[in-house]
Amino acid sequence: xxxxxxxxxxxxxxxxxxxxxxxxxxxxxxxxxxxxxxxxxxxxxxxxxxxxxxxxxxxxxxxxxxxxxxxxxxxxxxxxxxxxxxxxxxxxxxxxxxxxxxxxxxxxxxxxxxxxxxxxxxxxxxxxxxxxxxxxxxxxxxxxxxxxxxxxxxxxxxxxx
Amino acid sequence: xxxxxxxxxxxxxxxxxxxxxxxxxxxxxxxxxxxxxxxxxxxxxxxxxxxxxxxxxxxxxxxxxxxxxxxxxxxxxxxxxxxxxxxxxxxxxxxxxxxxxxxxxxxxxxxxxxxxxxx
Numbered sequence: 016x017x018x019x020x021x022x023x024x025x026x027x028x029x030x031x032x033x034x035x036x037x038x039x040x041x042x043x044x045x046x047x048x049x050x051x052x053x054x055x056x057x058x059x060x061x062x063x064x065x066x067x068x069x070x071x072x073x074x075x076x077x078x079x080x081x082x083x084x085x086x087x088x089x090x091x092x093x094x095x096x097x098x099x100x101x102x103x104x105x106x107x108x109x110x111x112x113x114x115x116x117x118x119x120x121x122x123x124x125x126x127x128x129x130x131x132x133x134x135x136x137x138x139x140x141x142x143x144x145x146x147x148x149x150x151x152x153x154x155x156x157x158x159x160x161x162x163x164x165x166x167x168x169x170x171x172x173x174x175x176x
Numbered sequence: 177x178x179x180x181x182x183x184x185x186x187x188x189x190x191x192x193x194x195x196x197x198x199x200x201x202x203x204x205x206x207x208x209x210x211x212x213x214x215x216x217x218x219x220x221x222x223x224x225x226x227x228x229x230x231x232x233x234x235x236x237x238x239x240x241x242x243x244x245x246x247x248x249x250x251x252x253x254x255x256x257x258x259x260x261x262x263x264x265x266x267x268x269x270x271x272x273x274x275x276x277x278x279x280x281x282x283x284x285x286x287x288x289x290x291x292x293x294x295x
Contacts, residue, residue: 032197039195057257064228068196115266119239127265128229134264 018091021049030071030082039064042087042096049089051156058135059094059154065128066098066107066150074102074148093137093155100148106141107132107150177205183288185216185281191223194231203234210238215247216284220277222253227261239271248272252280 023045028034043060047053063085070083083100112133113126133139138153178189186209190202209217219235221227235251242249252274254262262268274280282289 032195035195035197036193054257054260057260061226061228061261064195068228068230071196115269117269119236119243119270122236122270124233124236124240127232131229131261131264 020088020090023085023087023089026085027081028067028071028083028085030075030079032068032071035064035067035071038067038085042085045087045089046094046154049094051089051094051154055154055156059096059152062132062135062152062154063096063098065132066152069105069107069128069132070098070100070102070148074100074105091156093153096152098148098150098152101146102148104143105148106143108139108141177201179205182281183285183291185218185284185288187218187220187277189220189223192225194224194227194234196228196230199230199234202231203237206234206238207241210241210247210249211245212247213245215242215245216288217242217247217249218277218280218284219249219251220253220280221251221255221258222277224258225255227258229265232261232265232267235267235271248284250274250280250283252277 023042026038026041028038039060042063043056046056046059051059067083067085075082079101083098085096085098087094087096107129110126110129112130114122115130132152136152137155140151142149180187188202188205188209192198194202206217206219209215217238235249239249250272253276254273262273272283274283278289278292281292
């Protein structure tokens with residue numbers, strides 16, 4: 016990131032599905048306030064929705080006191096949203112894309128959430144740090160930056176993992 | 177969930193966000209309707225601001241059920257944000273998309289289209 020970043024106050028979700036809408040709206044408003052184009056804010060909001068939904072559906076076997084935290088920071092380059100959870104290790108980068116061709120009869124029911132997340136942001140990084148999954152979703156201000164930036168799959172290499 | 181019949185077509189009109197939280201009531205309405213033999217169902221998105229993969233999953237299940245029952249499922253009135261999600265997901269291959277309710281009804285049933293025209 017470049018320039019002095021501004022930060023969104025941390026969001027903490029206990030894990031109710033009803034928390035997703037307000038949390039996603041908060042991230043979207045932060046992105047708008049940071050000056051990203053509205054369509055980029057919409058895309059980022061849905062990517063965050065998919066990431067949170069995935070955590071709430073799959074990360075935990077039993078209810079927890081705190082399911083996921085969401086931090087966001089914006090600077091001259093764009094926005095980074097970091098989701099952290101203590102659920103089972105899960106990297107969305109390991110999933111192969113779902114079949115997108117064919118009609119209802121030919122396509123699987125699931126798998127679209129991760130596809131949407133990966134399509135809607137410019138970069139995804141995943142790290143397992145101790146017992147924490149840390150997923151970073153980045154959206155750049157300009158298409159030129161996005162086009163020249165490494166994709167999540169390649170970017171994962173710089174985590175030192 | 178607003179549900180109405182126009183001639184032989186059933187129209188569902190969800191509102192607001194369709195996400196992990198709000199998909200279950202939509203799915204609970206949609207699936208039984210699409211499982212009826214030869215059913216004609218429209219999901220009118222005019223009041224929908226937003227859809228996540230949870231909502232797409234419900235539509236996929238509805239489309240599969242409709243196909244199995246020789247019925248049809250049509251959606252209409254997608255706002256630009258929802259239309260973009262359909263495009264990325266290639267969902268126009270899964271459900272038939274029409275611009276507005278009149279077109280959706282006309283695609284399914286001439287009697288429903290006529291009933292809608294005459295208010």
